Amino acid sequence: MKFKDFGFDARLQEGIESTGYENATPIQEQVIPQILAGKDIIAAAQTGTGKTAAFLLPVINMLLTSHQEEHHINALIIVPTRELAIQIAQNMEGLSYFTGLSSMAVFGGGDGIVFSNEKKALSHGADVVICTPGRMIAHLQMGYVKLDGLKYLILDEADRMLDMGFNDDIMKIISYLPKKRQTLCFSATMPSAMRSLAHKILDHPVEINVALSKPPEKIIQEAFVVYDAQKIGLVKYLLKSKDFKSVIVFCSTKDNVKQLSRDLKRANFSIEEIHSDLDQETRERVLRRFKNKELKVLVATDILSRGIDIEDIDLVINYDVPHDGEDYVHRIGRTARAETDGIAYTLINEKEQKKFGDIEQLLGKTITKGNVPEQFGPTPIYNPLLKPKFTGKKRFNTKNIKR
Numbered sequence: 001m002k003f004k005d006f007g008f009d010a011r012l013q014e015g016i017e018s019t020g021y022e023n024a025t026p027i028q029e030q031v032i033p034q035i036l037a038g039k040d041i042i043a044a045a046q047t048g049t050g051k052t053a054a055f056l057l058p059v060i061n062m063l064l065t066s067h068q069e070e071h072h073i074n075a076l077i078i079v080p081t082r083e084l085a086i087q088i089a090q091n092m093e094g095l096s097y098f099t100g101l102s103s104m105a106v107f108g109g110g111d112g113i114v115f116s117n118e119k120k121a122l123s124h125g126a127d128v129v130i131c132t133p134g135r136m137i138a139h140l141q142m143g144y145v146k147l148d149g150l151k152y153l154i155l156d157e158a159d160r161m162l163d164m165g166f167n168d169d170i171m172k173i174i175s176y177l178p179k180k181r182q183t184l185c186f187s188a189t190m191p192s193a194m195r196s197l198a199h200k201i202l203d204h205p206v207e208i209n210v211a212l213s214k215p216p217e218k219i220i221q222e223a224f225v226v227y228d229a230q231k232i233g234l235v236k237y238l239l240k241s242k243d244f245k246s247v248i249v250f251c252s253t254k255d256n257v258k259q260l261s262r263d264l265k266r267a268n269f270s271i272e273e274i275h276s277d278l279d280q281e282t283r284e285r286v287l288r289r290f291k292n293k294e295l296k297v298l299v300a301t302d303i304l305s306r307g308i309d310i311e312d313i314d315l316v317i318n319y320d321v322p323h324d325g326e327d328y329v330h331r332i333g334r335t336a337r338a339e340t341d342g343i344a345y346t347l348i349n350e351k352e353q354k355k356f357g358d359i360e361q362l363l364g365k366t367i368t369k370g371n372v373p374e375q376f377g378p379t380p381i382y383n384p385l386l387k388p389k390f391t392g393k394k395r396f397n398t399k400n401i402k403r
């Protein structure tokens with residue numbers, strides 16, 4: 001589903017486009033309409049699924065399209081750690097860039113100056129405040145925080161907050177909030193303590209569970225960190241590295257499929273391409289030849305990543321890092337079906353490192369990085385924590401973050 005289809009306010013849609021999001025992730029597809037309909041939510045979702053935007057987008061939209069009291073806090077997001085608070089604040093800053101909404105992060109640590117700056121900003125109010133529990137209580141007890149007009153409360157990584165012993169702090173913060181509000185609760189797991197907290201603070205919640213299917217253990221997963229210009233050469237090398245009988249190479253765009261298949265044909269590989277520019281008849285013919293093993297290699301877009309059952313694929317190559325963890329699992333799941341083992345290689349250029357880091361986080365494991373043969377020359381260092389360069393219309397500044 002495209003973000004355009006949610007009918008968000010134009011100022012928010014502009015922020016979404018600048019951030020580079022096009023299609024909603026599964027959790028976003030499920031959660032956003034429910035939040036827009038005013039429902040309380042309890043959602044089981046891990047980091048990496050796009051859960052932050054799943055609550056930020058509808059909340060921003062509702063803040064933009066309804067009347068807000070000035071000098072109040074309209075939405076409060078409670079999170080377990082300072083790192084998560086900063087991450088959400090940055091996400092908020094990007095998505096709300098064109099809206100004029102204000103947001104701020106409030107978390108522990110820092111010196112007296114930081115605290116008094118937070119005090120000043122909190123007294124003035126902000127549309128969205130992202131806080132860790134202890135620090136928020138310290139401010140609340142001083143009496144200058146106006147939470148009586150609050151409309152939205154969000155608990156993120158609620159299970160982790162309970163593990164860290166924040167139950168009483170959360171209940172204390174909630175005691176300052178109006179009873180009539182919309183509450184959204186996100187948690188990676190649903191232990192009984194989590195359910196009992198949910199029961200206390202949510203009103204007839206809609207339950208949403210987007211479980212990520214893990215790839216079968218028997219798939220050998222390996223990734224190669226390269227520059228973009230090295231990718232085609234490496235694909236050729238990998239295709240020749242073993243006597244593979246049946247291979248799918250996935251690309252994220254039709255253009256990449258076309259370019260790569262041209263190059264592979266020129267190098268005399270037994271290959272065909274498949275993507276949505278081809279008519280149905282051609283697609284079916286190519287697929288039939290591939291299934292019958294008349295073709296060794298199929299270069300495809302994600303149209304082939306879900307649901308199509310082709311037996312005995314021994315190698316999947318991700319020429320581009322897939323869009324998200326779900327796509328990764330679906331793509332590599334084309335190999336190692338039923339009784340057979342399979343190999344999945346992913347090629348990561350510099351811009352894709354963060355995206356691959358998110359996928360590794362979602363899978364809960366680090367994928368082995370393979371050695372790129374010396375003949376390809378130097379390769380980049382893998383550092384998924386480095387932010388990719390911003391490619392949108394405008395550079396973000398920190399105007400909306402009051403810290």
Ligand code: AMP
Pocket residue numbers: 020021022023024025028046047048049050051052053358
């Ligand atoms: P989260 O689960 O909220 O930590 O998000 C994981 C990563 O996915 C972050 O880097 C987000 O910026 C990114 N992300 C969230 N939603 C989308 C989307 N619809 N399309 C592309 N990337 C997204």
